[in-house]
Amino acid sequence: MTAIAPEHRADFTARVRSAAAVLLITACAALVYGLGVLHPIDDALSQWRFRLLERPPSATLTVVEIDAESLRAAGGWPWGRDRFARVIDNLNGAGAKVVGLDVDFSAPSTTIADDALAASIRRWPGQVVLPTFDQQVGRGADRRQISTRPIEALAKEAVLASVNVPMDSDGRVRRYRHGFDTAAGVRPSMAATLLGRPPSVSDFLIDYGVDAAAIDRISFQDAYSGKFDPALVRDRHVLIGSTAVELGDQFATPKRGVLQGVYIHALAYESLRAGRALQSLGVPFLIACSALVALFLRPRTASGYAGSLRRHLLVGTASVGLPVALQAWMPISLDAGPVFVAQGLSLIWLVRNELQRRAQAVVQAREAHLVQLADHMRESRDNISVAHDKLAVANVALDRALKARTDFLAMTSHEIRTPLNGVMGMTQVILADQTLPDGLREKVRLVHASGETMAALVDDLLDVAKMESGTISIVKAPMDFRRLFDETLAVWSDKAQVKGLSLTGDRAAAPALIEEDAGRLRQILFNLLANAIKFTEAGEVSLSASVDNGPLGDQLVLTIADTGIGIAPDELERIFEPFTQVDDSRTRKYEGTGLGLAISRRLAVAMGGELSVDSQLGVGSRFAIKLPLRAAVATSETTAQPASLAAASVLLVESNPLARGVLRAALSDQVAALEIVESTAQAREAIALRGCDLLLVEGKALSVFERSAIEVLDEFAGTVRGAKIVVLWGGEAAEGLRLQEAGADLVVQKPIAASGLVERLKTVFTFHDLDEASPAHPRRNAQQPATRLKVGAL
Numbered sequence: 180m181t182a183i184a185p186e187h188r189a190d191f192t193a194r195v196r197s198a199a200a201v202l203l204i205t206a207c208a209a210l211v212y213g214l215g216v217l218h219p220i221d222d223a224l225s226q227w228r229f230r231l232l233e234r235p236p237s238a239t240l241t242v243v244e245i246d247a248e249s250l251r252a253a254g255g256w257p258w259g260r261d262r263f264a265r266v267i268d269n270l271n272g273a274g275a276k277v278v279g280l281d282v283d284f285s286a287p288s289t290t291i292a293d294d295a296l297a298a299s300i301r302r303w304p305g306q307v308v309l310p311t312f313d314q315q316v317g318r319g320a321d322r323r324q325i326s327t328r329p330i331e332a333l334a335k336e337a338v339l340a341s342v343n344v345p346m347d348s349d350g351r352v353r354r355y356r357h358g359f360d361t362a363a364g365v366r367p368s369m370a371a372t373l374l375g376r377p378p379s380v381s382d383f384l385i386d387y388g389v390d391a392a393a394i395d396r397i398s399f400q401d402a403y404s405g406k407f408d409p410a411l412v413r414d415r416h417v418l419i420g421s422t423a424v425e426l427g428d429q430f431a432t433p434k435r436g437v438l439q440g441v442y443i444h445a446l447a448y449e450s451l452r453a454g455r456a457l458q459s460l461g462v463p464f465l466i467a468c469s470a471l472v473a474l475f476l477r478p479r480t481a482s483g484y485a486g487s488l489r490r491h492l493l494v495g496t497a498s499v500g501l502p503v504a505l506q507a508w509m510p511i512s513l514d515a516g517p518v519f520v521a522q523g524l525s526l527i528w529l530v531r532n533e534l535q536r537r538a539q540a541v542v543q544a545r546e547a548h549l550v551q552l553a554d555h556m557r558e559s560r561d562n563i564s565v566a567h568d569k570l571a572v573a574n575v576a577l578d579r580a581l582k583a584r585t586d587f588l589a590m591t592s593h594e595i596r597t598p599l600n601g602v603m604g605m606t607q608v609i610l611a612d613q614t615l616p617d618g619l620r621e622k623v624r625l626v627h628a629s630g631e632t633m634a635a636l637v638d639d640l641l642d643v644a645k646m647e648s649g650t651i652s653i654v655k656a657p658m659d660f661r662r663l664f665d666e667t668l669a670v671w672s673d674k675a676q677v678k679g680l681s682l683t684g685d686r687a688a689a690p691a692l693i694e695e696d697a698g699r700l701r702q703i704l705f706n707l708l709a710n711a712i713k714f715t716e717a718g719e720v721s722l723s724a725s726v727d728n729g730p731l732g733d734q735l736v737l738t739i740a741d742t743g744i745g746i747a748p749d750e751l752e753r754i755f756e757p758f759t760q761v762d763d764s765r766t767r768k769y770e771g772t773g774l775g776l777a778i779s780r781r782l783a784v785a786m787g788g789e790l791s792v793d794s795q796l797g798v799g800s801r802f803a804i805k806l807p808l809r810a811a812v813a814t815s816e817t818t819a820q821p822a823s824l825a826a827a828s829v830l831l832v833e834s835n836p837l838a839r840g841v842l843r844a845a846l847s848d849q850v851a852a853l854e855i856v857e858s859t860a861q862a863r864e865a866i867a868l869r870g871c872d873l874l875l876v877e878g879k880a881l882s883v884f885e886r887s888a889i890e891v892l893d894e895f896a897g898t899v900r901g902a903k904i905v906v907l908w909g910g911e912a913a914e915g916l917r918l919q920e921a922g923a924d925l926v927v928q929k930p931i932a933a934s935g936l937v938e939r940l941k942t943v944f945t946f947h948d949l950d951e952a953s954p955a956h957p958r959r960n961a962q963q964p965a966t967r968l969k970v971g972a973l
C-alpha cells in the first residue's frame with residue numbers, strides 16, 4: 180500500500196468539507212423555501228417584476244360591474260333574475276361573443292324571474308356561461324367533492340364554468356386553474372371557458388403584469404338600461420361580476436392589496452389570452468439552482484477574496500435580473516428566494532473563511548515576530564556571553580595588572596624604605612655626636628627631617644597599595660583611648676600654636692578603655708588634625724570625642740572641626756579619592772599628596788565605621804569619624820620585670836649588617852644592655868649563656884634552614900624563660916599575626932623608622948607607656964600590646 184502524502188490528504192479533506200458545505204447550504208435553502216419563509220421575498224420580487232413588465236389588457240374582454248351604484252339604482256340586493264335576463268339580452272344584442280356571469284344562481288327565486296332568465300339564455304345558445312362552485316367539504320374519510328350549480332332550469336340552458344379561485348396557504352391568490360375535477364368530469368374554469376380552452380386541471384400563475392384597472396368596464400346599471408358603448412361589447416367576451424364592497428367578493432393578491440373575484444377571472448383570461456399563463460419552475464429546479472449557486476460561490480483559494488466577492492456580485496445580479504428577463508420573454512416565473520438563501524449562506528461561508536484566514540495570517544505574523552525576537556534575544560545573549568568572556572579575560576588581566584602595580588608599589592616602597600632607614604639611622608648616629616659643629620648639625624637635622632617626610636610618604640603609598648590589594652590589616656586590641664586622645668592633642672598643640680591657632684579638645688563623654696587598632700586610629704586622627712591646621716589660617720581647631728547610642732549600637736564619635744577655608748559642596752566626595760586635592764593651584768600653597776583622606780576613609784571603613792565631612796566654603800569644615808564601640812577593662816596581671824625598656828637587656832638577631840648598624844645606633848642609648856648576633860643559632864647560645872629581657876629578632880633570621888618562622892619562634896618561646904619576644908616582620912601582615920599567636924609579645928611590621936621602633940619596644944614593658952609619635956611622622960603604623968587587657972563591657 181502506498182502512503183498518501185500529507186498535502187494530498189489535506190487537499191482531499193478540504194474538498195470533502197467543501198462538498199459537504201455545498202450540500203448543507205442547498206438543504207437549508209430547500210428547507211427554508213419549503214417552509215414558506217421566503218414568500219415575502221418572492222412576493223416582493225414578483226410584484227417588482229409585474230410592475231416592471233406591466234402591459235395593457237387585450238381589449239377583447241369587458242367587465243360589467245355590479246357596483247355600488249347599480250345596487251343603489253336597483254334598490255338593494257338580491258335582484259330578480261329578470262334583471263340579468265335583460266342585461267344578457269342587451270349585451271348579446273350589442274354583439275358580445277360570450278357573456279359569463281360570476282353570480283350565484285343556485286337558489287331558486289320566483290318562477291317568473293327564473294323563467295325570464297332561462298328564456299334569455301335560450302335566446303343566445305352557447306353564448307351565456309353560468310358559474311358552478313366546485314369545492315371539497317368534510318374532513319378525513321368524510322371528505323367529498325360538492326358542486327354547487329345554478330338551478331336546473333338555468334343550468335340545462337347555459338354553458339357551465341367553475342368560478343373557484345384557489346388560494347395559497349397564506350390566503351393570497353397567485354394561481355388559476357384551467358379546470359376542476361367534479362363528479363361529472365373536468366369542469367373548465369370561467370377564463371378557460373370564455374376562451375374555449377380544452378378541459379384540463381393544470382394550473383398556472385396569473386400574470387398580474389396586466390393592469391386590471393385598464394380593462395374596459397361597464398356598470399351593470401348602464402348595461403341594464405342600454406346606456407353603454409356597443410364597441411365595448413361587440414365581438415368581445417363579457418364578464419359580469421360584483422365589485423361592490425357589500426357583496427364581499429374580494430381576494431388578496433401578491434400584487435397590490437385585494438382584487439374582486441371578477442377581475443381575478445379577467446386577469447386569468449388576459450394571461451391565457453396573451454399566452455402568458457405563467458409557469459413557475461418547479462422546486463427541484465430551484466434546489467438545483469441553489470446547489471449550482473453554492474458550488475459556484477464556494478470559497479476558492481485560487482481566486483482570492485476579491486475574486487469571490489466579484490462572483491457574488493455576478494450571482495446577485497443574475498438572480499435578480501434573470502427572472503425578469505425570463506418572465507419578459509417567456510411565460511415563466513422564477514422564484515429567486517432559494518437562490519438568495521444559498522448565496523447568503525455562501526457569503527457567510529466566504530466571510531467566515533476570510534476572517535479565519537486573516538486571523539491565521541495575524542497569528543503567523545506574530546509567531547514570525549516572536550521567532551525573530553527569540554533569535555534577537557539569542558543573539559544578544561550570545562553577544563553578552565562573548566562580552567562577558569572578554570570582560571572576564573580583561574578582569575583577569577586587570578587583576579594581574581593591579582596586583583603587579585601593587586606588588587611593584589609595595590616592593591619599591593620597601594626597597595626605598597630600607598636605604599632610607601640607613602640614611603636616617605646614620606643621620607641619627609651623627610646627630611648623637613655631641614662634638615658636631617652647630618652649622619653641620621643643622622644641615623644633618625634637615626637631612627633627617629626630609630628623610631622622615633619621605634618615609635611618611637612611602638608609608639602612605641604602601642598603605643594605598645595595601646588597600647587596593649585588600650591586604651590592609653586591622654588588629655584590634657584593648658587600648659587607653661583617653662591617653663591616645665591627650666597625647667594626640669599635645670602633639671598637635673605646638674603646630675597649631677606656631678600658626679597662631681587655638682587647638683581645643685573635649686573627651687569628657689568618651690570612654691577610657693576601648694578595643695581598637697590604636698595605630699590606625701592615631702593615623703586617622705593625625706591626618707585629619709594635620710589637614711585642619713594646614714587649611715586654617717585663623718581661628719580654632721577642635722577635637723572632640725563622644726559616644727552615640729544609636730540604633731546601630733554604641734559608636735565612638737570623633738569630630739575634628741576647623742574655621743579654615745572650607746570645601747565647596749561639589750568637592751565634598753571627591754576629596755576622599757586618592758591623589759585628589761580641591762584645587763591644583765592650592766598645592767603650591769598647601770603641601771600634600773592627596774592621599775591622607777583616601778587612606779583615612781578606607782581605614783575607618785576597614786575598622787567597621789565611617790568618615791564623613793560637612794563643610795562650608797570660607798567658614799570651615801567638620802570631619803566626623805564613627806567607629807563601633809567595644810569597651811575593654813584592665814586586668815591586674817603584672818608583667819615580668821624589668822619594668823621598662825631602659826632597664827632591659829636586649830638581644831638583637833639581625834643578619835643584615837647595614838640594618839645591624841642602624842639598629843645599634845637607635846637602641847644602644849635606649850636600653851640597659853644590647854647584644855647583637857647574626858643568627859638564631861648564636862642567639863640560642865647567647866640566651867643559654869647570659870639570658871636576656873627582650874629578644875628582638877628580625878623575621879628573615881627566623882626562617883633559616885627552610886624551617887618556618889613559626890616553628891623557630893615556637894622553640895624560642897620555650898627557651899627564653901620569661902623574656903619578651905619582639906619580631907621585626909617584613910612579610911605578610913596575616914603571617915605576622917600568626918607569629919604573635921605562636922608566642923611573640925609584639926610583631927612590629929617593617930618598614931619602620933628607628934625612632935618608631937624604640938617607641939614600640941617601650942610598649943612591651945608597660946601598657947601605659949604609649950609611644951609618642953613625632954609630628955613629623957603623622958601616618959606611621961603603630962601596634963599596641965595585645966596581651967595585657969581583657970575584652971569586656973565598659
Ligand code: ADP
Nearest residue numbers: 710711714754760761771772773774775776800
Ligand atoms: P593632602 O592634604 O595631602 O592634600 P588629603 O587627602 O588629606 O590630601 O586632602 C585632600 C584635599 O582635601 C586637600 O588637598 C584639601 O584640598 C582638602 N581638605 C582636606 N581637609 C581639609 C580641611 N580641613 N579644610 C579644607 N580643605 C581640606
